[in-house]
Amino acid sequence: MLKGLKKYFGRMKAVDDINMEIKPGEFLALLGPSGCGKTTLLRCMSGLERVTAGKVFFDDDDITYLSPKDRNISMVFQNYAVWPHMTVEKNIAYPLRVKKYSQNEIRKRIIWAAKLLSIDELLNRYPVQLSGGQRQRVAVARAIVIEPRVLLMDEPLSNLDALLRVRMRSEVKKLQQDLGVTTIYVTHDQVEAMTMGDRIAVLEQGKLQQLGASDEIYHNPSNMFVAGFIGSPQMNFIEAEITSRNDGLYLRTKGLVVPLLDKFKAKVSELSGKRKYLLGIRPEHIYVAGQAQPGKLAATKGKVYFLELLRSDTVIHLQKEFGFLVVKAPGDLKVEEDEELEVLFDLNRIHLFNKDTGEAIL
Numbered sequence: 521m522l523k524g525l526k527k528y529f530g531r532m533k534a535v536d537d538i539n540m541e542i543k544p545g546e547f548l549a550l551l552g553p554s555g556c557g558k559t560t561l562l563r564c565m566s567g568l569e570r571v572t573a574g575k576v577f578f579d580d581d582d583i584t585y586l587s588p589k590d591r592n593i594s595m596v597f598q599n600y601a602v603w604p605h606m607t608v609e610k611n612i613a614y615p616l617r618v619k620k621y622s623q624n625e626i627r628k629r630i631i632w633a634a635k636l637l638s639i640d641e642l643l644n645r646y647p648v649q650l651s652g653g654q655r656q657r658v659a660v661a662r663a664i665v666i667e668p669r670v671l672l673m674d675e676p677l678s679n680l681d682a683l684l685r686v687r688m689r690s691e692v693k694k695l696q697q698d699l700g701v702t703t704i705y706v707t708h709d710q711v712e713a714m715t716m717g718d719r720i721a722v723l724e725q726g727k728l729q730q731l732g733a734s735d736e737i738y739h740n741p742s743n744m745f746v747a748g749f750i751g752s753p754q755m756n757f758i759e760a761e762i763t764s765r766n767d768g769l770y771l772r773t774k775g776l777v778v779p780l781l782d783k784f785k786a787k788v789s790e791l792s793g794k795r796k797y798l799l800g801i802r803p804e805h806i807y808v809a810g811q812a813q814p815g816k817l818a819a820t821k822g823k824v825y826f827l828e829l830l831r832s833d834t835v836i837h838l839q840k841e842f843g844f845l846v847v848k849a850p851g852d853l854k855v856e857e858d859e860e861l862e863v864l865f866d867l868n869r870i871h872l873f874n875k876d877t878g879e880a881i882l
């Protein structure tokens with residue numbers, strides 16, 4: 521558990537007042553853009569960085585000022601630091617030697633970890649004789665061999681090619697589940713966070729923006745940063761005003777009128793008409809007219825400005841009075857540039873943000 525954790529480098533607030541409860545045995549993905557403080561937060565937990573303020577707890581133990589080697593935490597670093605002058609076996613043995621395990625126990629644990637990570641054939645090689653993926657496995661084996669209470673991983677797969685990264689993702693996740701070790705996994709890749717994390721903590725400028733399961737983060741982002749960071753292509757943000765008619769409330773801007781469903785009205789009716797609001801809707805929640813669609817919809821038309829033909833999907837950039845509207849449609853859709861196209865907003869999937877604060881209202 522982290523309580524009011526802060527780490528400043530001079531005036532740079534790398535970690536800024538983070539409170540977070542991590543559940544035993546869970547896989548927590550720590551997600552955020554480059555420079556948001558992910559590595560620094562991990563280093564504060566491992567004890568490699570002295571905190572500016574706040575506390576780190578394991579269960580009920582305050583470990584804020586305990587030295588790294590007494591924390592029973594293992595860390596896999598961003599640039600998988602395996603020692604080049606040591607064989608795979610010696611690399612894996614290293615943390616056990618530091619902890620003064622017996623020769624017998626060391627041998628037993630090396631074999632266990634090496635088998636688990638399928639590197640038991642490579643024990644006598646040096647890191648230069650390994651591929652990136654194998655080197656990464658050595659780093660993970662070295663981290664788990666002491667059976668840590670907490671495993672910290674800092675973008676462990678970022679140096680691998682795309683295919684290997686996908687394969688290693690499922691392997692690391694399976695390994696974590698088998699071991700049941702509480703894991704905090706840093707990544708700037710939303711797909712990695714969504715597919716691996718039991719929960720995701722989204723970080724930006726040293727601050728925790730949201731902590732929740734992936735469906736919660738995707739469907740109910742707490743602010744514009746989270747809404748824009750998760751999802752690809754990015755959510756559409758459209759400046760709109762709230763207007764009231766006899767038959768209900770509407771979000772309106774030039775060329776677009778979106779009625780609000782009854783379930784949203786309570787939250788919106790008390791808002792001040794003077795403030796600025798942004799309507800948010802994901803590209804996959806706008807449908808092309810004529811395709812079979814669920815639920816309640818609102819139509820709008822625009823000219824097709826640009827098409828991204830991914831073949832699995834077609835991403836349509838529609839020119840509107842307020843800017844571009846991005847729509848994600850099926851890959852086999854027949855549509856051409858400059859064509860006039862009608863699209864439908866899924867009214868159940870509307871988001872609304874306060875433009876000044878970025879906070880989510882819906």
Ligand SMILES: Nc1ncnc2c1ncn2[C@@H]1O[C@H](COP(=O)(O)OP(=O)(O)OP(=O)(O)O)[C@@H](O)[C@H]1O
Pocket residue numbers: 529532533534552553554555556557558559560561598708
């Ligand atoms: N030792 C240091 N001295 C001064 N500033 C630092 C130090 N370490 C990190 N920072 C700054 O703190 C901020 C957070 O850095 P950190 O390395 O934690 O980011 P990150 O989220 O891990 O980024 P990346 O995804 O690029 O690895 C950055 O602005 C960085 O420049």
Ligand SMILES: [Mg+2]
Pocket residue numbers: 558559560598674
């Ligand atoms: Mg980092």
